[in-house]
Amino acid sequence: MxxxxxxxxxxxxxxxxxxxxxxxxxxxxxxxxxxxxxxxxxxxxxxxATPFRILSRLSYSMYLTHVMINLFVSSRIRSPFWLDEFQLVYYFLADMAIIVMASVVLYMMYEAPSLTITTIIFRKDKPVDKTPKGPTKGRTEIQSKMNGNTKTNSH
The missing domain is CATH 1.20.5 (Single alpha-helices involved in coiled-coils or other helix-helix interfaces)
Incomplete structure (x- = not known):
């Protein structure tokens, strides 16, 4: 086109x-x-792959921070300057490094704790295994003591 x-x-x-x-x-x-x-x-x-998993966790924070950082950097320019390919790459990499650092801080302060709280609230408890194990044949020591037995069955 x-x-x-x-x-x-x-x-x-x-x-x-x-x-x-x-x-x-x-x-x-x-x-x-x-x-x-x-x-x-x-x-x-x-x-x-691991790098993409890390990037996926930071992508929303990068989305939120990049506009503020780009506005801050561009508002500090006081006079026109010549821009060649080297300076363009240099400024891009510098902005990207600052955005990633700010995104990591934002992720660690807000997104990671809220994700942890969400997984704790909505986790599914593991089902209790009801098969008899060991010499007690399904009875725990507390159940044995409640029934008056001080020793567990060891047949």
């Missing part, structure tokens, strides 16, 4: 402009569904 020698086609541009976000969202939704159902293949293996 951005090639200068590509002839302009109004139907093609309308279809692309109206559908490209919908198609992209559908493709991402299908990828999530395929990975969830076990049909993701190598994509599922890549997305389950």
């Amino acid at each position: 951005m090639q200068m020698d590509h002839p302009y086609n109004q139907v093609e541009m309308i279809a692309f402009g109206g559908l490209h976000r919908l198609v992209w969202g559908g493709a991402v939704a299908w990828l999530v569904f395929a990975c969830h159902t076990g049909h993701g293949g190598i994509v599922n293996s890549i997305l389950n």
Whole structure:
């Protein structure tokens, strides 16, 4: 679509402009569904790698902090300056490092504790194993003492 020698086609541009976000969202939704159902293949293996798990935990915090940090950095510029490729990469990496550090702090202060509290509240207790074990044949020492037996069965 951005090639200068590509002839302009109004139907093609309308279809692309109206559908490209919908198609992209559908493709991402299908990828999530395929990975969830076990049909993701190598994509599922890549997305389950440890670096991506860490990044997925920080992504919302990065989303919340990046605008504030970018506004702060851009508001400190007092005069115009020349920007070449090296400076562009340098400023990008510096901003990214600051955003990641702020996101880690935000995650550790708010998101991790609330996630821990949520898992404690909504955890499912493990079912109690009711099969007899050991020499007591299902009776605990407390039950044996309550019945007047000071020794447990050892047959």
